[in-house]
Amino acid sequence: MDYHNKLILAPMVRVGTLPLRLLSAEYGADITYGEEIIDHKIIKCDRVVNEYLGTTDLVEKGTQSVVFRTCPEERDRVVFQMGTSDAIRALKAAQLVCDDVAAVDINMGCPRSFSISGGMGAALLSKPEIIHDILRTLKRNLNTPVTCKIRLLRTSHDTVELARRIEKTGVSALAVHGRRVPDRPRDPAKWNEIADVVAALSIPVIPNGDVFTYEDIVRIKIATGASSVMVARGALWNASIFSPQGKLPWEEVKKEYVRKSILWDNEVKSTKHTLKEMIMHHSCLGLEEGKAVIKSETLADLAKLYDEEDYFQFINESR
Incomplete structure (x- = not known):
């Protein structure tokens, strides 16, 4: 999958399910990330073809609840995002879903206590060896593109150094949320620090943070030097943000x-x-x-x- 010059729906917990992904694509999103799903949960699922709906579902054994649902219509643009802290478990989970999605992404930026206490999400930012192990294991064993999403580290230099290490694993792209772990959503995203990562890497770097209008999409591209943009809350509040014709009511x-x-x-x-x-x-x-x-x-x-x-x-x- 090509990550250049793309408008991208960000992964959002409990929100990035099939309806919002398809809605965003209808309005102009080129790539749509699903919500983060933890590897432990994925490996408890069966892959089920739902002929009634025309979908492919990951269904949790025992509860029979649908953990992830996708359809052929989004096959070439949906990215499956996973929370993990272990390379072998990540691979086992990815193998269940990789044939039904365009790419697999590892969440390395979630600041929630649940993720961090499990060694997942932003906890990985301080564990470059585990990051390397997870990404290299997936790259070696999957034909599906592999990406990851991080947050800014304590200094711009630290972020760039980690991003360079991630690039060496062979990932197809790197998304960067322009906030540090302690930052709150109301704190301004640091586009200038994302720009440092863009300048340092040869793979596509996808900026994320404080994009609420189509004009913001243009602004963040100029500010960071990136060709693609990832939108989170702006897309949740009005998915037509992806339309160059302007937002719909x-x-x-x-x-x-x-x-x-x-x-x-x-x-x-x-x-x-x-x-x-x-x-x-x-x-x-x-x-x-x-x-x-x-x-x-x-x-x-x-x-x-x-x-x-x-x-x-x-x-x-x-x-």
Whole structure:
């Protein structure tokens, strides 16, 4: 997969499921990352072809819950992101899904305590030997492209040194979130430090952080020297950010997300969580819409809430 001159949907926990990925692609995203899934969970799954929906699912043994769902339509652009701290386990997990996705990505930037306590995510930033072991093991054993995503280290020099070590493993691209581990989302992303990484590497470096409009996409390219851009919260709040024609009205985008959730039978908790995140940005969850989303128990309830009952009925009758 080519990572040059691409608009990319960032990996976002509980949000980056099939409906948002397809919605983002419809509006102009060239590459779409799935949410991070932990290797322990993946290796407890069976790969199941869902002929009813036309999807390929990773289904957890015992609970029968769908951990990851993809479809042929996104085969050439979806990136499967994994949380791991062990090369052998990472390979075992990647082998379950690699034939159904365009690339496999290792999360090395998540600052959540769950990830760090398990030696995953941002905990890997201080363990270059383990990073090397994981990435080289995947590169040697998979035909699928391998990438990773990091955060900034304590100094720009440290970030560049780590990025150079990562490049030597043979990864196809490196995404860099322009914040350090202790930084909060309200802290400005340090585009200038991402620019140092771009200048030091020959593989594509993908900047991420503080991209909320199409104009920001242009600005971060100029500021960093990168040709591709990764968008997280800006895409969650309005996936049409990827459209060069400009954003569509938020209400329209939200309804289209609901329709895609119905079409692909997205898990209702995931759908509700994504809608709540959208609503919280544009208004207060205490408003009637937010309360109604929280009270909804099924996709049918959400279809009724957003006046998509006819669509819900049509989809269910046509299956």
